[in-house]
Amino acid sequence: MEGKKTREEVEKSGMIDTWMKKHRLIYTGATKHPFILSIRDGTVDLEAFKTWLGQDYIFVRAFAPFVATVLIKAWKESDDCSDMEVILSGMASLNDEIAWFKSESTMWGVQLSEVVPQKANQDYCRFLESLMSPDVEYTVAITTFWAIEAVYQASFALCLEDGSKTPAELRETCRRWGNDGFGQYCNSLQKIANRRLGKTPDDVLTKAEVTLLRVLEHEVEFWNMSHGAA
Numbered sequence: 053m054e055g056k057k058t059r060e061e062v063e064k065s066g067m068i069d070t071w072m073k074k075h076r077l078i079y080t081g082a083t084k085h086p087f088i089l090s091i092r093d094g095t096v097d098l099e100a101f102k103t104w105l106g107q108d109y110i111f112v113r114a115f116a117p118f119v120a121t122v123l124i125k126a127w128k129e130s131d132d133c134s135d136m137e138v139i140l141s142g143m144a145s146l147n148d149e150i151a152w153f154k155s156e157s158t159m160w161g162v163q164l165s166e167v168v169p170q171k172a173n174q175d176y177c178r179f180l181e182s183l184m185s186p187d188v189e190y191t192v193a194i195t196t197f198w199a200i201e202a203v204y205q206a207s208f209a210l211c212l213e214d215g216s217k218t219p220a221e222l223r224e225t226c227r228r229w230g231n232d233g234f235g236q237y238c239n240s241l242q243k244i245a246n247r248r249l250g251k252t253p254d255d256v257l258t259k260a261e262v263t264l265l266r267v268l269e270h271e272v273e274f275w276n277m278s279h280g281a282a
């Protein structure tokens with residue numbers, strides 16, 4: 053029998069869940085990357101962690117303007133005014149995050165002003181920039197935003213699970229994205245994305261799915277900078 057769900061069936065369960073099942077392998081590749089697993093089992097190379105720290109600071113500086121464009125799209129296009137509040141809370145946590153990167157890097161002896169973005173980071177930032185265009189639909193942008201946050205939430209939450217051997221000096225980093233509050237915030241983003249995807253034309257739906265896959269690929273490449281393929 054045909055295993056494909058009708059559009060109507062998918063809308064009930066939520067498009068994101070459907071896509072997560074369909075793209076399970078690449079999602080797992082992004083959320084259970086060897087770098088994350090090395091944090092979780094305590095074998096992480098601290099030089100690799102410092103590389104990630106410096107590179108992620110550069111990424112977050114590009115991510116904030118992307119989120120600003122999502123906020124603008126929500127203001128213009130959303131059918132629900134609470135969307136804006138969720139996005140704005142995300143921007144506020146990015147503000148904290150940037151301050152955290154600065155103090156954390158001082159602690160680790162990483163000079164942020166001297167960090168040179170690696171190719172995977174440049175590619176990811178360029179991809180984000182392409183999504184800042186007003187031509188990109190709100191539905192595509194909010195789905196992208198959710199995916200970017202959700203990968204970090206799932207990855208770092210894994211390092212906090214019972215039985216994980218995450219080194220003490222990395223637990224705060226893991227809590228930053230792996231804490232329950234951040235999990236709830238990701239759920240709020242997922243709910244918005246599902247609501248929008250449930251009533252979007254097929255061509256936009258396809259664009260959102262393709263963009264989601266690109267995010268997952270970029271996340272894998274991003275982790276690879278610190279661990280694995282050079």
Ligand SMILES: Cc1ncc(CO)c(N)n1
Pocket residue numbers: 108111112200201203204271274
């Ligand atoms: C590469 C990357 N993806 C996602 C997040 C989540 O904020 C981040 N800080 N960095």
